Amino acid sequence: MLVRNNTNNVRIQSVEAPATGGxxxxxxxxxxxxxxxxxxxxxxxxxxxxxxxxxxxxxxLIGPSGCGKSTFLRTxxxxxxxxxxxxxxxKVLLDGHNIYEDFDDPSSIRTRVGMVFQxxxxxxxxxxxxxxxxxxxxxxxxxxxIRDVVEWSLxxxxxxxxxxxxxxNSAFTLSGGQQQRLCIARALAIRPxxxxxxxxxxxxDPVSTxxxxxxxxxxxxxxxxVIVTHNMQQAARVSDYTAFFYxxxxxxxxxxxxxxxxxxxxxxxxxxxxxxx
Amino acid sequence: xxxxxxxxxxxSRAAVPNLxxxxxxxxxxxxxxxxxxxxxxxxxxxxxxxxxxxGGMGTISWEFLTHPPEQGMxxxxxxxxxxxxxALVILMVIAVVxxxxxxxxxxxxxxxxxxxxxxxxxxAINNLAGVPSIVFGLFGLGFFIAFVGGGxxxxxxxxxxxxxxxxxxxxxxxxxxxxxxxxxxxxxEEALRTxxxxxxxxxxxxxxxxxxxxxxxIIPQALPGILTGSILAVSRGAGExxxxxxxxxxxxxxxLPGKLNDQFMELGYHIYIMATQSPDIEATKxxxxxxxxxxxxxxxxxxxxxxxxxxxxxxxRVGAQ
Numbered sequence: 001m002l003v004r005n006n007t008n009n010v011r012i013q014s015v016e017a018p019a020t021g022g023x024x025x026x027x028x029x030x031x032x033x034x035x036x037x038x039x040x041x042x043x044x045x046x047x048x049x050x051x052x053x054x055x056x057x058x059x060x061l062i063g064p065s066g067c068g069k070s071t072f073l074r075t076x077x078x079x080x081x082x083x084x085x086x087x088x089x090x091k092v093l094l095d096g097h098n099i100y101e102d103f104d105d106p107s108s109i110r111t112r113v114g115m116v117f118q119x120x121x122x123x124x125x126x127x128x129x130x131x132x133x134x135x136x137x138x139x140x141x142x143x144x145x146i147r148d149v150v151e152w153s154l155x156x157x158x159x160x161x162x163x164x165x166x167x168x169n170s171a172f173t174l175s176g177g178q179q180q181r182l183c184i185a186r187a188l189a190i191r192p193x194x195x196x197x198x199x200x201x202x203x204x205d206p207v208s209t210x211x212x213x214x215x216x217x218x219x220x221x222x223x224x225x226v227i228v229t230h231n232m233q234q235a236a237r238v239s240d241y242t243a244f245f246y247x248x249x250x251x252x253x254x255x256x257x258x259x260x261x262x263x264x265x266x267x268x269x270x271x272x273x274x275x276x277x
Numbered sequence: 278x279x280x281x282x283x284x285x286x287x288x289s290r291a292a293v294p295n296l297x298x299x300x301x302x303x304x305x306x307x308x309x310x311x312x313x314x315x316x317x318x319x320x321x322x323x324x325x326x327x328x329x330x331x332g333g334m335g336t337i338s339w340e341f342l343t344h345p346p347e348q349g350m351x352x353x354x355x356x357x358x359x360x361x362x363x364a365l366v367i368l369m370v371i372a373v374v375x376x377x378x379x380x381x382x383x384x385x386x387x388x389x390x391x392x393x394x395x396x397x398x399x400x401a402i403n404n405l406a407g408v409p410s411i412v413f414g415l416f417g418l419g420f421f422i423a424f425v426g427g428g429x430x431x432x433x434x435x436x437x438x439x440x441x442x443x444x445x446x447x448x449x450x451x452x453x454x455x456x457x458x459x460x461x462x463x464x465x466e467e468a469l470r471t472x473x474x475x476x477x478x479x480x481x482x483x484x485x486x487x488x489x490x491x492x493x494x495i496i497p498q499a500l501p502g503i504l505t506g507s508i509l510a511v512s513r514g515a516g517e518x519x520x521x522x523x524x525x526x527x528x529x530x531x532x533l534p535g536k537l538n539d540q541f542m543e544l545g546y547h548i549y550i551m552a553t554q555s556p557d558i559e560a561t562k563x564x565x566x567x568x569x570x571x572x573x574x575x576x577x578x579x580x581x582x583x584x585x586x587x588x589x590x591x592x593x594r595v596g597a598q
Contacts, residue, residue, distance in 0.1 A: 082481055084389040111484035121475035123494060134483035137493070183479070190483060 030055040030194055030224040031076060031113075036090035038071055038080070045071050049090070049250045051243055053194070058216060058225045060239035060256065062232060063271070067245040069228045073196050076226060077113035078106040094194070111138055114192030118199040120179040122171035122186075127163050130171045130182055134190035149189050157185035158215050177208025184215065195219065197227040201234065213238050232272060236260050244268045329570050336567030346529065351560040355568050360533050361446070361526075361541035362515060362575060368450035368537075369457065369514050374507055376454070377461025378496075384462075385469040386491055406459035410519040417452030417524040418444075426538075445538040449525030456520055457510035464509060468502020469495065501587045508583040515576050518545040528554075544572040 031053035038046035046068045053059050053076075061069040074080045075092060078099060092099050099109045111134070122130050131150040140146060150167070154160040159181045163174070171182055180200060187195060197216075201209040216225060216238045229235050235242055236256060243253035244267070252259065252268045263269040270276055340354055347353030380398075388395040426442035434440045472495055480490040496503075518526075526546040534541040548568050555561040 077482065079478065079482065082478065105486070107481070107484045107486045110482055115478075115482035117475060117478065117482075119475055121473070121479040123476065123479060124498060133480070133485075133493070137480070137483060137485040137489045186479075186483065 028055045029053060030095065031226075032091075032093040032096075033072075033076070034091040034093070036072070036075060036092065037088060038068070038075060039087040040083075041085045045248050046075075046088075047248045051250060051253055053224060053226055054241060055224055056220060056222070057240040058220045058227060058238055059241045059243065060235035061226065061228045061243050061245060062230075062235050063245035063251075064276070065230070068248040069245045070198055072245065073198055073226060073228050074115075076194070076196055077110050077115055079110075079115065081106055107137075111190050112192055113194040113196060114187035114190065115196040116180070116184050116187050116198065116200050118202055120176065120183050120203070122174075122179050122182055125171060126168050127171050127174070127182060128167040131186050131189050134186060138190060153185040153189040154182075156188050156219070157181045158211065158218075159185055175208070177204050177211060180204060180208070180212060181215065184212075184219075188219075192223070194224045194226065197225065199228050199230060202230060209234075232260075232274075244271060246271070329566060329573065332563070332566030333568075333570030336563045337570060341564075341567055342571070345531070346564075351557060351564070355544065355547060355564075355571060357530060357533055358542040358544045358547040358568070359571060359575065361543045362545070362572070364534060365446060365450050365453065365521070365525075365541060365543060366511055366515050366579070368446065369453045370507060370511060372451055373454035373457050373461055373510055374503070377458050377506065377510075378465050378503055380458075381462045381465035381469060382491060382495075385466055386487070386495070402459050402462055405455070406463075408456075410456060410517055413452055413456045413520040414523045416455075417448055417520060421448040421451055422524060441538050443538070444523065444525040444527075444540055446525050446534050446541045447537040449521040449541070449543075452520045452524045453514045453517060456517065457514050460509045460513060461503075461506040464506030465499060465503050468499040468505075471502075472498050501590050504583060504587045504590070508580055508587070511579050511583065512576050515579065516545055516572070518543075518549050522546060522549075544568060544575065548572065 029052045033049055033051045033053075036046055036049040037044060049072060061073060063069050071080065075088060076099075080086045080088070088100075094109070094112065097103070099113075103109050123133060125133070128150055131153050132146050135146050135149060140149075151160065154163060159178060162178060163169075163182075166173075171179060174182060180203075184195075184200070201212045204212065213234065216227065219225060220240075227235075227239065239256045241254065242256040242259040244251045244259065244263075244265075246267055252263060252265045254264075259268060260272050263272060342354060342359065343356050344354035345357050346355065380402075384390075384395055384398060422442060422444060426439070426445070426448060429441040430437075430439055476494055476498065477490055480494045481487075485493070521543060525540055526543045527540040528550055530540060530542055532539075548565060551561045551565045551568065
């Protein structure tokens, strides 16, 4: 039940691909966002966003602060619903199913679309309990299975060698970079298909950042990753596709190489060349 | 930039304030005033504690703590009152903590802080906190004893005399619980508010439902705050006399309360009785002093135990679990 096949490629044939820049149509997509509008109270922060998220690829969302990229990311696992006074319209499809209509409750979405936050947020529990948390809340009781998954997740997050033998220590005994990798391990433990990362390395030192980026490079073999980043070099290094947001609108999306070398929109060019932002 | 502009403006008028000049003793007056205020408080506390300690120390003995009053309270001890106070406070905590904590969780986790129901509930809680304790006493008499207790009696014990429709420890503790409810709600809310959103979101992001998030993340995190509320409730409740004088406290009882509908003796009420109803003030004076000291020590030790638990919990929250 736990192990989901990450490569069960459901292709959405009927949906016409929205304008997504230079993406190769041959690649399969995991998520599809159509005509998304989003409001905080009366204030509209996202305008008519349509975007494809490719299967087993890293999609980077870039743009200046306040452009709506984090808000957009949080619509992909219904995280915005935890904030009162928000409202949205449009469709978000995961393997062709509308995550806002075809699922009973948001928590079942979030086991398939995991998330790592900007500020590492380990629970005030032991390292083991942090990683096991997602299993426990999803009804897994088998102690041996939990132990195996915890070890597997920590290995996947490249943290196992640093914490083996101290799994009972508080998560707060870890360094900032380790805590963030713990949060990634925690997200991996429930075997999501998509991982959303909201500036996962922005609070970390260069060495820890490099470790996180290496990790993303490893994870993209098995997971679909969407990453919000302020750091353009990071976007260029880790992502296959890039989407540029500006003032709540998706200006341009396409292959990272193309966005950074031959952007089609003036705004994109100005931003990636550092003329504003 | 504006600072620079100002400087040129000032120098052109040749009226540069000499900031080097600081009269000696500047700040002595406010410092002295505030310190005097602190001194007054310390002095008052010292006088009160000193008076009680001097007057009461001689009375307190093992005998005094373990024996009932004798000879119209001119001799003997206060054991039934100690027992009654502890039982009362325990029952009160059992009632007030769950209700208060659930209310705070509802307000913080389930409603938007700006909705009118939330505001209405908050206004109600604030009003509850402002009601004088004697009014709670009368309310307890009218609602718990006459209405609830009386209702139980007419329904289940129509043949007997009053069984539940009379002053009893259960009604007194429920009245006290009502009185201390705002304390628990406010301090729990305070604790819930300080829990960072990132923790909740971390739980949601792993597929945790709201209930699981509250139960596994939020309540453990808020536990020290909840305990603080309970401590405050206990020290408030243990000292209140007005709410219990109509609802269950007895002048003198030859037995200890064993059932929820028994009456009980209580230290605060015992002090009140001895101070106002004694035929021989001079003879009861040492016992009165002793009783006051016992009440103070009891409240202090209840507080200290709770504070100890709280600080230990704070430490273990960060340390290994």
